[in-house]
Amino acid sequence: MKTSLAFPVKKIATSKLSETDFSNLVFGKTISDHMFVADYKDGDWTDLRIEPYSPLQLNPSNAALHYGQSIFEGLKGYKNEEGEVIIFRPDANWRRMNESAERMCMPSIPEEIFMEGLTQLIDLDREWVPTAKGASLYIRPFMFATDDYIGVKPSDTYKFIIFTCPVGNYYSKPVSVKVETKFTRATEGGTGAAKTAGNYAASLYPALQAQKAGYDQLLWTDGKSHSQIEESGTMNVMFKINGTIITAPTHTGTILKGITRESVIQLAKDWNQPVEERFLTVSELKEALEKGELEEAFGTGTAATIAHIRLIHIEGKDYELPEKPADAFSHRVLAELDGIKYGTTPDPHQWIIKL
Template identity: 80%
Template sequence: MKTTLSFPVYKTKNSKLQQTNFSNLVFGQTISDHMFVADYKNGEWTDLRIEAYQPLSLNPANATLHYGQSIFEGMKAYRTPNGEVSVFRGDANWRRLNESAERMCMPTIPEEIFMEGLMQLLDLDRDWVPTAKGASLYVRPFMFATDDYIGVKPSETYKFMIFTCPVGNYYSKPVSVKVETEFTRATPGGTGAAKTAGNYAASLYPARRAQNLGYDQLLWTDGKNHQMIEESGTMNVMFKINGTIITAPTTTGTILKGITRDSVIQLAKDWNEPLEERFLSVSELEEALNSGTLEEAFGTGTAATIAHIERIHVNGKDYTLPAKKEDAFSHRVLRELDGIKYGTIADPHHWIALV
């Protein structure tokens, strides 16, 4: 692989590869051998290196532990039929990470550091990319504050890291969701569009309440009136009603700009599918469920890919969606995305980069 950025690589002396059971991968629990690390100090990124995956040593006064300056991304690498390793839309993840960094008063990452760190790490740990159908290598870039200081202000030092983990499917079956009208994920002017740790921490309690009732995820509604569907806990959401795909816009600052969401929208346009980027009201969703005009509901995300929704709880009532036909849009778009990612069909939008 041709590289343009040189930094030291310290290989592990104790690879876990041979002890890993690739036929039984629990999402996020098995970590690959190495990680990319860069430190920000004195106004620049320095000390770039790849080293063995290992625990971090943190001062109890670490700023992130107290004030939450932490952002992350999620992306995947795939094994193609001829044994190559492909990465899906890494440049989009780099741009979104920097948007999150700006919102959280953190330094942005130069594209060269992000992409070269990513590609060289994947090249070193390419044997960790699973070969089983539906499996992939999940990639977690993240950044956090490293000042050892108790005081509410942006940190002056940061650490950027990337590690990877082989994974199977995030959801092994269609999901059940509950429309949330009490708790709030994000409001205009907040951090809803940033992929920051605090957003997820705040969602845990209402999500656990829903899970205790038998639902996999929530459908979050707007923070002001709880009348408009926004997104789900781990994914953006889309609905097909009367032949038209409807998904919430990302212009309000309350919804994450999902890369899978954007890819699905592009494919829908390629296929001339009717699509509207607008908010779907809870009452409109309920009416479509009662009238039978809701043809499909599904989530989109890096971890979830395309997650089919089979049950929706609205205003005290459960609705079960009809089984989807093989030519349903959500099935078609899942097959198309998988084909592009795994290199079995053409990549007209140049979303794939080979390691």
Template identity: 80%
Template structure:
């Protein structure tokens, strides 16, 4: 039997649960009582502990504030009908965190530290996991530089934290998106495949311009020619054209290796759905919208799970997607993923850990 790490725990004196309105959760605004913290110094992770969620003490010369060495993950925990807490694909998040760490010159986080910190934190704050249908506990592991040094080099010290927050649906309705052909999210050789803070900072301005124009998200195109669809602002994206699913590959280093994306692909293979991992060109997308062969478009991500797209703007023109039948792939795969996450259907790929 595997021995747990002996994590010291400092509990809050007064939980904020009684003052939390679980029927009106704004995504990311309500943070649970505790957080897991670990410090990296002298080549090893030390001082692992769980403590009350609260402010950090950071020197104004902190390297992250000046040079952006910061990475993060996003995952969710769910409460099933028996009251058990189920976490979806935590091992995949741990692996991706370390892939981001390598690209950003940050230390590898041992699996034991990640998993024990995660499970013991969620177990301590299990009362924060919502019970309402569609609600969950969002989990945010992240790592950032801690050196107090004004100079461009990798930090020697780091802090790793896991915090959690109860959330409802990220999108309450189908989304409208705009194909972006001016600004660039990522280019080959850049940091597009890493889940690093700077990627999101760079996307804020063009995303805000799109939101001012009435769109929820952008469909990013490749930085070289702006002719190929890559991903959306907070999620990977998939299209169903003439009965075939099409989604961008992740081997170019410009696209985040989405865990929900990977899960959808696996289920599509299980169901023998025609699938192509290739770039869809802007021209192909526009043609499919004009001739009606685009059957579905949807985003895949931890926050949204499956975000149905109802309107796409291409080259300045809006196209409304057709209404989807009840047995549309995006509806079926959403139901299957939710069933697995809430423990209501079989988990053939061992994606769930129970707490």
């Protein structure tokens, strides 16, 4: 891929590659050698550079630490059989990051800066992209306020960084989930659709309580009545009931516009698989479970890709889901997405770029 934006690159003195065990990657624990950095001040993005991954220096009065102006994205890179690095839908992540930035009163990031910073960083650290089946390079762009000022107002300065992590599978087996009807992840008019740090901070306590009770994740319900399924803690969620895929819509602003979610919906339409973007009520879900009409339930997300759900807890009762046949939709769509991401399947929607 040809580059059009030049900026300085300072390489690490000694790479950490030789001391990295690629056969035992804990998700998010191993960080690659370099990071892309840009600073926003006086209304413009300046001082673009790639430098060794290293600690940041912040003052105690840093605005992000006190008032939460922090957003991020997550996407992945893969390596095909020819050794090329494939990045899945980075343009969609750029657009979504700017939607989050607008909601959080932060500056937008020009496409050229986002894409060139990302592609040049990954090209430099391409040896960090794992080759094992199921492994990938997780890519984390993020932005945060950098004003040193104690006052409730949008910051005037920001820092944008991209770093990467070689990772294995986020979930190694099907997950169990608990329908949450007390705590709330997001409400209409809030920041639920923004990928901002505070959303995740607010979800930690109820998620921890569910994990202590033996469940992997929550199924969040709406903040008004707790009667409608919205999304899970780390992913959007889909249900196949009587042959139809049902997933919550995103127009309310309470649900993250998942890029994997969007990709799954597009593939379903390609295959003439019925899809309804509507809220599934808790009572509908319970009835479908009791009548044996729930054929599949699964999460969709960058980290998880497709996470099969094996158990759903509703109102004090655990419901085991039936064993999925080999040709189940969730198996088929996972195989199709993996094929596109690893370059073994045609890419009709032009979702990938190659380095």
